[in-house]
Amino acid sequence: MHRWSQLFIPTLREAPADAEVASHKYLVRAGYIRQLAAGLYSYLFLGQRSLNKVMAIVREEMDRIGQEFYLPALHPRELWEASGRWTVMGDNLFRLKDRKGADLCLGMTHEENMTEIARKELRSYKQLPQIWYQIQSKFRDEPRPRSGLLRVRQFMMKDSYSFDIDDAGLEVSYRKHRATYCRIFDRCGLNYLIIEAHSGAMGGSQSEEFMVYTPAGEDQVVSCASCKYAANLEKATSKLEAVQELAPEGDGKPLEVHTPGQKTIEEVARYLGVSPKNKIKTLALMIDGSTGNGAHASTSRGVVVLMRGDHQLNEAKLSTALAGKETRPMQEEEIRQLFKSPAGFLGPLGIDWSKGLDDVAKPILLVDTALQGRANLIAGANKEDYHVKNITPGKDFQPTGYADLRSVATGDPCPNCGSPLRMDTAVEVGHIFKLGYKYAESMNARVLDKNGKEVMPIMGCYGIGIERILTAAIEQSNDENGFWLPPQIAPFEVVVTATNVSDEKIRVTAESIAQSLESAGYDVLLDDRDERPGVKFKDADLVGIPFRVNVGKKVTEDRVEVVQRSTRQSQDVSIAAITDYFRQNLGPGRRT
Template sequence: MRWSQALIPTLREAPNDAEVASHIFLLRAGYIRQLAAGLYDYLYLGQRSILKIIAIVREEMDRIAQELYLPALHPAEIWQTSGRWEVMGDNMFRLKDRFDRDLCLGMTHEEIMADLARRELRSYKQLPQIWYQIQTKFRDEPRPKSGLLRVRQFTMKDSYSFDLDEAGLDISYQKHHEAYCRIFDRCGLRYMIVSAHSGSMGGSQSHEFMVRSDAGEDLIASCAACGYAANVELASAGVQFAPEPVENAAAEEYATPGQRTIAEVSAFTGVQPHRLIKSLLFMAGDKPVLVLVSGDDEVNETKLATVLGQEARPAHPEEIVRHTGAAAGSVGPVGLKLRILADPTLQTRSGLICGANRDGFHLRHVNPGRDFQPEWVDVRTVRGGDSCPQCGKPLQVAKAVEIGHIFKLGRKYTQAMEVRVLDAQGKEIVPIMGSYGIGVERILTAAIEQNHDENGFWLAPSIAPFQVVVTIVNAGDAAMVNAAETIYKDLGAAGVDVLLDDRDERPGVKFKDADLIGIPLRVTVGKKVGQGLVELVERVSRTTRDVPLAQVPTLIAGLLQEQVQPVRA
């Protein structure tokens, strides 16, 4: 492609509403334009890159699965069958057809795939089946953000496995694990694989593929020493028995007028936050549950839901008063007749401070186990520096972008959708299901988050819109133009994706643009063509070398070869 003919609308300045690097550069490099909140036009370069990512995904998925293509527009009935017509709530785009029938735009396809399985699968001999599609998903996100990172319409590779039993599911799951590694390796990403929350639906196992980035919305706890890695939604820390002197003084009430938050009480009393008990009232259905963690810890609602076997929400102010007798800020476990859960970090501490269940008062010299008897369960959110549950070394906590998720679903959907096959004994059985997703645009976004500097970004040749840009320093110089045209033709003939910058612009403009738009290699055709030389520039390292014109195709082929080597985080 000739740059002079292409729509590559680069911007010198970033639009004011872009904040994260990938968003800024996708806009500046002319990959995307915004249509509305969470909706983007993919322009020439953006679409080219997305298509290359899709090609890699398709190639690797074809090794383990069959590609299908299911509708994005779904009748309500099928979602009502699984119960998710209600569960999905406002996140689902809903509409009606001309006969006033309810429809929705697909957020995901478990139901639709299971419906197909129900209609087409009869015998255990047909299992296992792995079906995938690359398709548009619609989610009415409460808050789209960060460019392509969280949007309302996006492309997903989603696949679904149907197996006879758990052992079969293990194999399908493992196949996806390996396929995902190959895909992300080939896209040149540095990623981690972490244990993830398997949901309230009783799934048995789940892993997320994560790319470290401050733009990410997930927090990952990881251990450099032993390789433990988990989403903080479920990460646990090794129990920390900090040696603390035992205090035996009796608990007593004392006035703390107007002191409500941990920070306020700590400042008022001069006592460190970890010597306070944070007491939060949750409602599990209509049942109140008091949850206790150290004053410097946070309650992990995902873990809490797992412990309770159902989702819990923070109690409303009037519920807090009704169940404890005090307003939030003066609540504590002593003397309360409700279910009390406490994190084990409190177990070895004594002489603590907690709310007195009387407005404006706290208790001091409180000893867990003596003054109240909780159930000891892990409900705190792991923090950086906590000890690794596997090896005891300090954990790191960092933000990450989720690019893929694999999930052992169990029989929830096959049961609900009544998928049944006959086994070898002629008995009806319900197949077990897995589901697996890759966010296609997130691969591009994560790659930019990972590989950028102040001038722009660089993509792996496998997913870059072009592998090479040939820059003509002076478009008015016939010798330069001729040499560049030759290189352009030869590279094209060799199967290299090449962009020829034939614009009549000053060299500075062309260099800045070339650095900006993510192309990994550049050939600069300048004054040295007189001696038969051009420059070969690698965007990653910005290394430049003079090479004879005739050697360009060979050298480029070599460089493209090298760069497909997988790099693991």
């Protein structure tokens, strides 16, 4: 039996000054966590208890499809060299040296470690499929930890990895995870949705994210109210309405027009009396050369992006199109040097664009798919105060390539059904991802197939942020007095509040009610502190326990009050019927 009077539950009247989001404020105020440093938190009694419940659910569900491992958090450099990520991960990877001077790092994730095991141990297709998982601390030197437990440098992750002999097998493993994740998030009481995700620089493979709507989130989710379409902003697209093309002027060939002082899209469009939709937006960007040594060194490279005049560039999409390269806006001087054009009048004509990303000597020209098939557009003339009409992509200039680079905006038509799209912020609690052969390839994992031929196993990886489940649950359910958790993940299901412990009858009754609820298998916290009732009620409201039993003056009538935290509805229940009440409202006690 847990007695509040003997526990360490340091509740705070006021939120710490540096907490902004609800979950952060309440986790601290309710005594769940304390901060150690930026992005590092200690989980106290209530916090750890709740996380343990989350992990128990995750474990129970994962055990139905996979096998639990526990891998080291400390990894030798060689492991990460093998996959190439020792350099790729840059500053995000925590690095250290052992006493002998050997390089080590703290695992941000465990693809390498798992693949290493697979590489050494898996020999035959007969051993496949495999699903291996673990629940373990991950370390990431985030550039900016934030929002309490939402983005931290050390956190618990359930990560799993699937190994299959072929695509069909991967599909099965992926489906299993998807279904399991749904069960996990359902059991944790989260209101989530599954969205198509940006699959990062590796591209191609399928990836979905499990999101919970909350203004505290860091992700933008685009969704359709009419159909099921939902995607990450980095991935989302929308239907393009047809644009009225301009009639060709003169002989239909590119035609320079004088546009004195007109630089922006809007100015030029207004000046020429056309819609921005008929204008090409030209963005000059730069890939900075790496300062790395030897093999990895590269030179800076210009990238020009063409968008429809009224469209916005999505940097994540651009980065994907550039195989993961980051860009920055080009400076005016750089534009002048590279393209002999004044900034503001840059256009695609007359420049020798590279034929592919590997063609490093020339600048890259990427054109958004919204411009593919368009005609008679207007762009800069690479000359002060001049623009060019009658430009048709593919005819008047040859881009390096076309790509979907456009950011979806609120109200754009859904790509499936055409209804207006909406955009919401959300937090990612899980991610499932078809990895493909990336690690099998780089780390040289091979098995023999039916025909005795060596093939690479195909992999999937799947993650759940443990703390984020708690955080999302709190973001989902809080008010000015505190928060309430779904009973399945609350540190206790019921708090029994003895309103006045100096009243013998109340004290004894509270004690016996707590006792019998506990015997019935519920997690009960008995508030037996010598405090005034107000203090206890405030604390009970604060700490996230979904039900409260008030044991007060009505004990003389053999009655107590049960208060549901979420609705604040209170109901008198006879003491004899208290266990039944919870059987009806909570189901049978889990520990029976």
